[in-house]
Amino acid sequence: MKFSKLAKESLKYYVYGLVDPVDREIFYVGKASANNRAFDHLKNNTKESNKNKKIEEIRKVGKEPIVEILRYGLESEAIAFEVEAAIIDAIGLENLTNEVRGHGVLRGRTHAKEIERLHGSDPIKASDILEPCMLFYIHETYSSTSNELEIYDSTRQFWQGVSKSNRENLNTKIALAIVDGVVVRVYSIVAWFSAGETMSTRQFQGKPDKWEFVGQLIENHPLAGRLLVGDDGYPIKNMQKGYSYLPRTPQTM
Known part of the structure; x- marks a missing residue:
């Protein structure tokens, strides 16, 4: 099935869900703009992902995933991102095949205690931290509906470019899980x-040159619950590669 030209014009920006016809549960949420992207997921795809595996399971019993439009006629991509993130949060990332929570997670589904943790945290300058730490920015996979094991796994996996000396000599023994600048968990x-x-x-599907650590939760670490800020007083920014080091000493490969 495809949308006609007139239908696409009416849709504008829209948010859709892929639905399991057996239990009528949404298993994937996405957004699109006046196009047939919602149906592209149903094309034959050899790429391994939880979403594609779910589609294969449905087809093995002789059925086909259902495409449902969850909200349409949205005026901008920014609004569509917000709606998509809100729906993912409402269902729970752990109940979907989406890999990440989507855009706009800063204001997403959160327990009241998490609001206090994220917005009422005492700031500390990152430059004042002398203990060698690795900071892992898990804002895309962190959710207040995730359990402790899921948060631990999203912190410790799967990182590219971790220095050989750091891995072999354990130059850094503390891992900080960071969400919007706040240390939400501390691990050895x-x-x-x-x-x-x-x-x-989690299932590893990436390149073979990535790494993961094992460790333990440190519940009473002095950095737990603190807001890390730069010398300018603003929360530290997420690093594109997903992690950084403190102190920022040179890391040789």
Whole structure:
């Protein structure tokens, strides 16, 4: 099936869901703009993903995923992003095949205690932290509906470019899970492994040159719940590669 030209014009920006016809549950949420992107997921795709595996499971019993439009006629992409993120949060990322929570998660579904943690945290300058730490920015996968094991796995996996000296000599023994500048969890780093070698709630599907660590939760660490800020007083920014080091000493490969 495809939308006609007139239908696409009426849709404008829209948010859709892929639905399991057996239990009528949404298993994937996406957004699009006056096009047939919602149906593109149903084309034959050899790429391994949780979404494609779910589609294969449905087809094995002789059925086809249902495409439902969850909201349409949206005036901008920004609004569509907000709606998409809100729906993902409402269902719970752990109940979907989406890889991340989507855009606009800063104001997403959050427990009251998490609001206090994120917006009532005492700031500390990152430059004042002397203990060697690795900062892992997990804002895309962190959710207040995730359990402790899921948060741990999203912090420790799957990272590219971790220095050989850091892995072998454990130059950094503390891992900070960061969401919007706030330290939401602190873990010890006991050992590093090639990605996919340890038991996990997540399936590794990436390149072989990525890494993961194992460690323990440190509940009463002094940095837990603190807002990390730069010398300018603003919360530290997420790094594109997903992690950074403190102190920022040179890391040799």
